[in-house]
Amino acid sequence: MKRLFPFEFVYQLFALLVIVILVHGVYASVVRPQAAGVLQQQQQLLQEKPDAVVEQSVWVILKDYEQEACFILFFWAIAIMAFKARMVYHERRMLHLKLIDLPEGTRILQGDIKPLRRKLQSLDNQDEQRLLPSVLQYALRRFETTQSIAETSLVVKNTVENEGERLDAELSMIRYIAWAIPSIGFIGTVRGIGLALGQAHQAVEGDITGVTHSLGTAFNSTLVALLLSILLMFVVHQLQLAQERLILDVENYGDRYLIANLKTLQQADG
Numbered sequence: 001m002k003r004l005f006p007f008e009f010v011y012q013l014f015a016l017l018v019i020v021i022l023v024h025g026v027y028a029s030v031v032r033p034q035a036a037g038v039l040q041q042q043q044q045l046l047q048e049k050p051d052a053v054v055e056q057s058v059w060v061i062l063k064d065y066e067q068e069a070c071f072i073l074f075f076w077a078i079a080i081m082a083f084k085a086r087m088v089y090h091e092r093r094m095l096h097l098k099l100i101d102l103p104e105g106t107r108i109l110q111g112d113i114k115p116l117r118r119k120l121q122s123l124d125n126q127d128e129q130r131l132l133p134s135v136l137q138y139a140l141r142r143f144e145t146t147q148s149i150a151e152t153s154l155v156v157k158n159t160v161e162n163e164g165e166r167l168d169a170e171l172s173m174i175r176y177i178a179w180a181i182p183s184i185g186f187i188g189t190v191r192g193i194g195l196a197l198g199q200a201h202q203a204v205e206g207d208i209t210g211v212t213h214s215l216g217t218a219f220n221s222t223l224v225a226l227l228l229s230i231l232l233m234f235v236v237h238q239l240q241l242a243q244e245r246l247i248l249d250v251e252n253y254g255d256r257y258l259i260a261n262l263k264t265l266q267q268a269d270g
Contacts, residue, residue: 066188185225192218
């Protein structure tokens, strides 16, 4: 089966570029100005009322560079999974087509192979390269040359298993992103704690504002990263479930509509 790997690779790079521009634009024009305004208001409030309770702001939680990087990776992973989900949708669409349309009780003999293969080859180029038509063509060719139902069944099984392993391997980039997001959050935690320690002398003198902001950076980055990671892993598992169901359904289709209807010449003579 031919794969559009270069197109998918270009799509991923283009999606990353667009997401970086959009997310950074939102941060530069909305998030950080809003966060700066909130922090200024909080500072004025504390100067007027030192014992005032300051409410946490979403803009302040999201303002740091680690959170921006986490959002970029999150939306990039979503874009990649949207591409793969679309491919799964088109693959599943083939299951609803009557690629092997035989009257009930009809058996497939060697002489019926070429008409069935011509029907599969009559599909447009993109559909012909999809998983189900490819599996059926491989199986029909094997049955035509070997007249063995067992070997034909093995071809169906091995082909869909190989495709399942390929689909699972292609999720490695998404799994890496799901790992990288909390890691970036922890980097923000380390950076925030380091900044807080660097301002410890101010806290000793009674000014804890800098230490508080630095610790806020530490905890906020971890909070955002973990929340995005939890959401991303849920979507990843849903995509993986859809791919696994596709593999099982393709194998069942081959068994039900092809393997179960095959008949060897020896069986026909009998």
